[in-house]
Amino acid sequence: MPELPEVETTRRGIAPLIEGKAVSAVIVRQPRLRWDIPSLDHLPGESVRTVSRRAKYLLIGFDSGTLIIHLGMSGSLRFLPADSPPDRHDHFELQFGRHALRLRDPRRFGAVLWSAEPPTEHKLIRALGPEPLSQDFHADYLYQQARRRRLPIKQLLMNNGVVVGVGNIYATESLFQAGIHPARACNRISRARLESLVENIKEILARAIQQGGTTLRDFQHEDGKPGYFQQQLHVYGRVGEPCSTCGTTIKAKQIGQRTSAWCPQCQR
DNA sequence: CTAATTCCCTGGAAGC
DNA sequence: TGCTTCCAGGGAATTA
Secondary structure, three states: OOOHHHHHHHHHHHHHHHOOOEOOEEEEOOOEOOOEOOOOOOOOOOEOOEEEEEOOEEEEEEOOEEEEEEOOOOOEEEEEEOOOOOOOOEEEEEEEOOEEEEEEOOOOOOEEEEEOOOHHHOHHHHOOOOOOOOOOOOHHHHHHHHHOOOOEHHHHHOOOOOOOOOOHHHHHHHHHHHOOOOOOEHHHOOHHHHHHHHHHHHHHHHHHHHHHHOOHHHOOOOOOOOHHHHOOOOOOOOOOOEOOOOOOEOEEEEEOOEEEEEOOOOOO
8 A cells, every 4th residue: 555655656756757747537337436536627727836745745736726635545636548448447637738647546545636736734734743754753752742642653653643654564574673562552662762663664764765765767658666666664564473683583563453463573 | 640452555486 | 267255554533
């Protein structure tokens, strides 16, 4: 599923293709995504001004407002000839003359929304925590967030009000790298260990984005290969296999309705 | 306020 | 081979 690195890779891929281009048509084949796709009848004739990202939301800025796209769990965007035949899961597209930016989303957990106000004021975006790769996400900040709560550290990381863009894969992997048990109460972790956790999150995400960038040149021809396929996963999806560090069998259990994997030897 | 639970949806894997 | 069942997963909405 698209994690933050994949969304950022998508942003970098589509930005140079659509910035400055005028929308010629909007096509909605299946409006029922997570929420119904709103009417975008006013868009044709308007030009794309910016292509940015906040958390896992892609923000396509126009003079009259912002198109907000979330890829959910199975969404992908491609830029291709407008006359290429759509797949049955190709629900939405913006056409730019002979090309189209097309959204495919088999599981329809994604979203296409419109915000007439600045996107920072939008209901879904206003209350989000800092970007993990920004300077606002640092050890002191995470320590302050952690000390007044007691839930498992993994759930704290996956709370978008605390930090955005850290999904199950990256939470699982960064906790392994930092040697922290995913179920450990977040207020019972030292500042020093949280500092290590912050560093690991940044490092792992940055590397995934960098690797996503290497597939960018193929962007127009196929879905960007998710960065985590190239990145070595140490615990995620490796339940029952030996730990790459110590050989202990990787365990898993549900933490906050999500499967969490960890090495019982390396993570405390 | 924090925390826990429910719900949306379908492809793919596993079981029969 | 074909059918059925189960599971994953982001994150908003709802409930406690």
